[in-house]
Amino acid sequence: MSAFTDAQTRDYYESYSDVYALIWSQQMHTGYFDRPKNLETACADMNHYLAAVAEITAGSSVLNVGCGRGGTDRFLARQFDASVTGIDISQRQLEEASREAKQAGLDKAIRYEYGLMTALPAADASFDYVWVQEALFHCHDKNQAVREFHRVLKPGGRAIIEDTVLLHPAAKAEVMAAFGERVFINSLSTSAEYEEAFLAAGFRLVTKNDLTDHLASTYRAIADYIAANIQELKQKIDQKYWPTLENDGGRERTLKLVEEDKLGCVCLVFEKS
Numbered sequence: 245m246s247a248f249t250d251a252q253t254r255d256y257y258e259s260y261s262d263v264y265a266l267i268w269s270q271q272m273h274t275g276y277f278d279r280p281k282n283l284e285t286a287c288a289d290m291n292h293y294l295a296a297v298a299e300i301t302a303g304s305s306v307l308n309v310g311c312g313r314g315g316t317d318r319f320l321a322r323q324f325d326a327s328v329t330g331i332d333i334s335q336r337q338l339e340e341a342s343r344e345a346k347q348a349g350l351d352k353a354i355r356y357e358y359g360l361m362t363a364l365p366a367a368d369a370s371f372d373y374v375w376v377q378e379a380l381f382h383c384h385d386k387n388q389a390v391r392e393f394h395r396v397l398k399p400g401g402r403a404i405i406e407d408t409v410l411l412h413p414a415a416k417a418e419v420m421a422a423f424g425e426r427v428f429i430n431s432l433s434t435s436a437e438y439e440e441a442f443l444a445a446g447f448r449l450v451t452k453n454d455l456t457d458h459l460a461s462t463y464r465a466i467a468d469y470i471a472a473n474i475q476e477l478k479q480k481i482d483q484k485y486w487p488t489l490e491n492d493g494g495r496e497r498t499l500k501l502v503e504e505d506k507l508g509c510v511c512l513v514f515e516k517s
């Protein structure tokens with residue numbers, strides 16, 4: 245199996261930025277599909293869902309790790325009057341997020357900083373919440389990232405994780421070949437492995453919810469969008485990534501893994517003891 249690096253992850257997100265902006269608009273994560281709706285609305289609804297599950301309180305400080313284009317940051321600043329710091333490995337995503345925050349008049353509430361989740365550019369015990377949405381699965385040293393989440397949280401602070409997970413260890417090789425290697429991931433964790441890592445770092449589990457049905461609806465929406473817009477999308481991306489769009493780019497196979505309960509999505513909330 246390949247040993248992908250942070251540099252490859254960064255290159256992937258820098259190159260895919262325009263494509264993801266077309267597919268996902270403001271944010272790139274699993275949508276909340278409690279009824280038929282478009283992907284953008286479903287992604288916004290997922291933010292509401294996670295904030296409710298984590299019991300985000302008004303006026304709190306939030307570190308959004310792997311913030312991407314910052315749609316969630318603007319949601320948290322608007323909805324909860326939160327002061328938000330977004331960090332990401334991709335300068336390009338950070339520039340776009342900064343521009344959007346400024347345009348929305350939220351640049352006083354939201355700040356951005358380049359950083360890896362394994363070495364967060366943040367002081368000890370400085371945040372009420374750490375929000376990590378569809379980003380931890382990309383990390384090449386997940387245990388170190390979890391220790392960093394613990395370090396930067398205030399006592400009693402909460403980590404909100406929404407992530408793509410392996411549902412059965414026995415399916416690991418199949419899932420990595422069909423999905424993991426396409427997005428430069430060395431290893432996908434199960435929800436139980438995440439729980440183990442967080443408990444070892446000094447957290448307690450508050451809530452755990454399965455979101456796999458929502459992941460299936462999200463992948464279906466993405467596959468339909470790409471099939472309908474492939475020529476336009478190819479113009480936005482380096483040629484070396486064309487195989488990820490052409491001939492369905494392995495998406496049907498990935499969707500099948502979700503439908504077979506091998507690849508899934510989970511929401512986990514932990515509290516720093």
Ligand SMILES: C[S@@+](CC[C@H](N)C(=O)[O-])C[C@H]1O[C@@H](n2cnc3c(N)ncnc32)[C@H](O)[C@@H]1O
Nearest residue numbers: 257271272273310311312333334360361379382
């Ligand atoms: C699927 S996107 C999710 C973005 C955002 N959380 C959202 O929901 O819209 C994953 C993001 O994680 C970032 N990322 C990947 N590995 C990272 C790392 N080691 N440290 C910080 N950010 C990382 C990527 O650049 C990308 O913006």
